[in-house]
Amino acid sequence: MGKTILTVDDSRTMRDMLKLALSGAGHTVVQAEDGVHGVEVLAASPMVDVIITDINMPRMDGYGFIEHVRRKSSHKGTPILVLTTESEPAKKLRARDAGATGWIVKPFDPEKLLAAIRRVSP
Amino acid sequence: MDPMESIKQTYFQECDELLLAMEEGLIAMENGEADSEAINAVFRAVHSIKGGGGAFGFETLVSFAHVFETVLDHVRSGTLAPEADVVKVLLRAGDTLADHVAAARSGGFVADDEVKSELSALSNAEAEDLSASSADIDGLNFAPVMIDLDGSATPPQTNGNWRIRFVPKAGLYAKANEPFLLVRELTRLGTVEATPDTSRVPSLAALDPDESYLSWNITLKGCEDRQKIDDVFEFVTGDCELDIEAIAAAEPDPAPAVVTIADDVVLPAEMGSVEAAPTEKRSVAASGGAETQVRQTIRVDLDKVDRLVNLVGELVITQAMLSQRVTDYSSQQGAAVTAGLNELEHLLRELQEAVMAIRTQPVKSVFQRMPRLVRELAAQTNKQVHLVLEGEATEVDKTVIERLGEPLTHMIRNAIDHGLEMPDERVAAGKPPEGTVILSAEHRSGRIVIEVSDDGRGIDRDRVKQKAVEKGLISANENLSEEEIDNLIFMPGFSTAGQISNISGRGVGLDVVRRNIVELGGRIGIGSTAGKGSRFSFTLPLTLAVLDGMIVAVGDQTFVLPLSHIIESLLPKASDIRSFGAKGTLLNVRGGYVPMISVAELLGIEGGVTDPAAGVVILVESEGAGRMALAVDNIVGQRQVVIKSFESNFRHIEGIAAATILGDGRVALILDIDGLVSRCRDGRRHEMQQAVGA
Numbered sequence: 001m002g003k004t005i006l007t008v009d010d011s012r013t014m015r016d017m018l019k020l021a022l023s024g025a026g027h028t029v030v031q032a033e034d035g036v037h038g039v040e041v042l043a044a045s046p047m048v049d050v051i052i053t054d055i056n057m058p059r060m061d062g063y064g065f066i067e068h069v070r071r072k073s074s075h076k077g078t079p080i081l082v083l084t085t086e087s088e089p090a091k092k093l094r095a096r097d098a099g100a101t102g103w104i105v106k107p108f109d110p111e112k113l114l115a116a117i118r119r120v121s122p
Numbered sequence: 123m124d125p126m127e128s129i130k131q132t133y134f135q136e137c138d139e140l141l142l143a144m145e146e147g148l149i150a151m152e153n154g155e156a157d158s159e160a161i162n163a164v165f166r167a168v169h170s171i172k173g174g175g176g177a178f179g180f181e182t183l184v185s186f187a188h189v190f191e192t193v194l195d196h197v198r199s200g201t202l203a204p205e206a207d208v209v210k211v212l213l214r215a216g217d218t219l220a221d222h223v224a225a226a227r228s229g230g231f232v233a234d235d236e237v238k239s240e241l242s243a244l245s246n247a248e249a250e251d252l253s254a255s256s257a258d259i260d261g262l263n264f265a266p267v268m269i270d271l272d273g274s275a276t277p278p279q280t281n282g283n284w285r286i287r288f289v290p291k292a293g294l295y296a297k298a299n300e301p302f303l304l305v306r307e308l309t310r311l312g313t314v315e316a317t318p319d320t321s322r323v324p325s326l327a328a329l330d331p332d333e334s335y336l337s338w339n340i341t342l343k344g345c346e347d348r349q350k351i352d353d354v355f356e357f358v359t360g361d362c363e364l365d366i367e368a369i370a371a372a373e374p375d376p377a378p379a380v381v382t383i384a385d386d387v388v389l390p391a392e393m394g395s396v397e398a399a400p401t402e403k404r405s406v407a408a409s410g411g412a413e414t415q416v417r418q419t420i421r422v423d424l425d426k427v428d429r430l431v432n433l434v435g436e437l438v439i440t441q442a443m444l445s446q447r448v449t450d451y452s453s454q455q456g457a458a459v460t461a462g463l464n465e466l467e468h469l470l471r472e473l474q475e476a477v478m479a480i481r482t483q484p485v486k487s488v489f490q491r492m493p494r495l496v497r498e499l500a501a502q503t504n505k506q507v508h509l510v511l512e513g514e515a516t517e518v519d520k521t522v523i524e525r526l527g528e529p530l531t532h533m534i535r536n537a538i539d540h541g542l543e544m545p546d547e548r549v550a551a552g553k554p555p556e557g558t559v560i561l562s563a564e565h566r567s568g569r570i571v572i573e574v575s576d577d578g579r580g581i582d583r584d585r586v587k588q589k590a591v592e593k594g595l596i597s598a599n600e601n602l603s604e605e606e607i608d609n610l611i612f613m614p615g616f617s618t619a620g621q622i623s624n625i626s627g628r629g630v631g632l633d634v635v636r637r638n639i640v641e642l643g644g645r646i647g648i649g650s651t652a653g654k655g656s657r658f659s660f661t662l663p664l665t666l667a668v669l670d671g672m673i674v675a676v677g678d679q680t681f682v683l684p685l686s687h688i689i690e691s692l693l694p695k696a697s698d699i700r701s702f703g704a705k706g707t708l709l710n711v712r713g714g715y716v717p718m719i720s721v722a723e724l725l726g727i728e729g730g731v732t733d734p735a736a737g738v739v740i741l742v743e744s745e746g747a748g749r750m751a752l753a754v755d756n757i758v759g760q761r762q763v764v765i766k767s768f769e770s771n772f773r774h775i776e777g778i779a780a781a782t783i784l785g786d787g788r789v790a791l792i793l794d795i796d797g798l799v800s801r802c803r804d805g806r807r808h809e810m811q812q813a814v815g816a
Contacts, residue, residue: 010166013133013174020125056166058159070296079298085173101298102357107177119307119357120299 002026003049008038035060070099079120294361312344435764442785512562541578575657677730718751
């Protein structure tokens with residue numbers, strides 16, 4: 001059975017690419033365009049299995065979104081993968097400190113994306 | 123379409139939006155109005171362009187965007203102050219990035235070395251090696267940075283057997299990592315035997331549910347590549363104790379396994395396919411502060427909208443037809459039906475307006491292209507120019523917007539090249555060295571007015587007149603009003619620049635601008651004061667789908683005159699009509715003479731009113747020849763008509779703009795006043811104007 005995956009990214013291109021890769025592998029994709037929208041979507045979709053989020057976004061960035069999910073939502077235990085083009089340890093560490101489960105470096109190849117999901121979700 | 127190809131299209135669309143948002147933010151920075159969110163938005167725009175570009179392998183674009191992004195990162199983190207010269211480089215970098223996007227879209231090469239090195243200078247990045255291949259740029263290079271966990275730089279080559287001690291900390295669970303999944307992942311690398319170590323689990327009373335007590339001893343057999351094992355634990359580095367060591371070939375097998383993870387664990391990739399649920403497509407207004415309300419929009423194929431516009435148009439016609447029929451059969455019971463039809467008419471008018479509104483867009487998309495143009499022109503001419511944009515949110519039909527770019531570009535070029543003076547000239551004239559060009563848009567009585575004004579030298583009318591005489595456009599003794607002189611610059615074959623500069627003189631004159639505007643159903647107005655500046659205004663219809671028209675009868679024909687061209691209508695007295703020359707006729711309008719033409723005569727319609735004094739005269743304003751009086755039989759009424767293209771169904775006819783269907787179902791032609799006037803003026807215009815002037 002496929003998973004339900006929430007993707008949070010302000011770039012339409014990236015949302016489309018994620019959706020293509022994920023739905024191609026049998027997952028259901030729910031989309032949000034920034035952190036605030038992500039929080040709203042999450043509140044309305046209790047069945048999200050994995051969250052994939054960008055870092056640089058308007059209104060609420062990825063760090064803020066992750067912190068919110070970990071501290072204030074009913075999805076404390078939902079794995080969160082961070083999308084980042086920055087492979088610098090500092091950015092990853094900051095996302096991890098906020099509570100990210102893992103990360104995917106853009107541009108991602110679909111195989112690696114699916115492998116990352118497999119590593120964080122049953 | 124190939125899904126990746128379609129995403130690529132999306133990417134370019136998004137790039138256009140992001141480039142606009144970037145430009146807007148950079149201009150705000152230039153004006154010192156940028157808050158941190160605006161700077162962040164610029165950063166995000168460049169970042170997103172880079173991110174998507176990486177996915178499609180646009181390496182030169184990505185490598186440039188990376189350098190640009192690095193500088194922006196310094197600006198947003200506050201280590202680089204956005205001072206004037208910094209912003210200048212950023213603006214140029216923005217232009218170069220736009221060029222890169224264009225090159226990625228349609229091929230071409232962008233010379234970016236200079237801008238790149240200016241950017242690098244800003245970010246003090248000695249490390250930033252410009253000649254480095256793009257693979258060195260992070261973000262392109264997929265391989266994650268690995269941290270060597272056990273400190274041994276080069277693990278001994280083994281027979282592929284490993285002993286792993288894995289002690290998760292509480293933080294691992296808090297981040298929603300799961301040891302079971304990691305062990306399962308190891309099974310993809312080889313045969314796994316995992317033994318949990320429960321020795322640290324306390325009694326139930328003392329157990330803290332958030333604490334981590336379990337650890338695992340794992341043996342993995344048949345994995346040659348140590349890197350792959352590290353990859354499995356990549357996400358939990360720092361949240362666990364992890365020892366990975368190779369088992370020497372001679373070593374005996376470790377303790378028997380307690381837990382064996384089977385190879386046949388169901389993996390997501392093998393799971394049944396589930397249709398992706400339809401998710402809402404929304405797009406965020408690309409910029410704006412944190413408080414800005416996010417507008418929700420949908421993307422709709424323009425064809426669909428046009429189909430809708432067309433349908434509503436048909437509906438309006440049907441309604442008009444019905445009401446006409448009811449009026450014709452009018453009787454007692456007809457009154458109630460008429461009331462209902464009136465109601466329907468109101469609703470339809472509203473529906474039509476709402477549908478038309480779908481096709482409208484803010485002029486911002488075309489206005490935003492101008493700052494770059496101004497920067498480039500200022501650099502080429504060595505003039506200092508400050509561009510002010512006003513009314514960017516003004517909405518107008520998409521087609522109008524699309525066809526507005528070229529005329530606007532031309533007018534801005536004209537303003538900077540011919541209008542504004544060199545800085546020293548300006549100072550000598552008591553003006554600030556920096557010239558101002560204002561580009562504004564506003565709605566005015568159902569039309570949109572776009573103005574380009576400058577505070578330059580104004581139109582030199584003596585010079586214009588002299589030039590027009592030299593070019594043979596007018597004769598030397600012609601007596602022209604200021605307005606008429608100003609209008610000469612829009613004549614074909616006119617150019618005031620002593621020599622053709624490479625800015626304004628690109629083989630197209632302002633006559634092309636006028637033609638473009640007229641084709642859109644618009645008009646150009648000119649205002650100029652010597653030494654103070656000039657103002658050019660384009661008055662355009664909000665939509666090209668409907669038109670407010672005056673319905674007139676000529677013989678047995680019915681015509682529609684665009685209301686926008688009509689000044690007034692008159693019932694002329696016989697004494698006001700003077701014949702002039704062989705065929706010309708003049709009409710005395712409150713003491714001034716206006717050339718008069720008979721529509722019946724011009725279009726060869728018989729059976730109409732032959733004596734203008736018995737008919738109605740409609741005073742119109744035409745682009746080329748100023749005021750004209752059109753003689754028709756009578757006025758039928760005034761109403762909004764749906765424009766049906768003539769050219770797409772038949773062919774272009776001089777003097778006829780389009781057709782429409784009237785309430786009674788008859789087809790009526792919409793007259794093109796300018797075309798009509800030029801049809802008759804050839805050979806007669808000068809005669810007439812001389813007579814009017816005399």
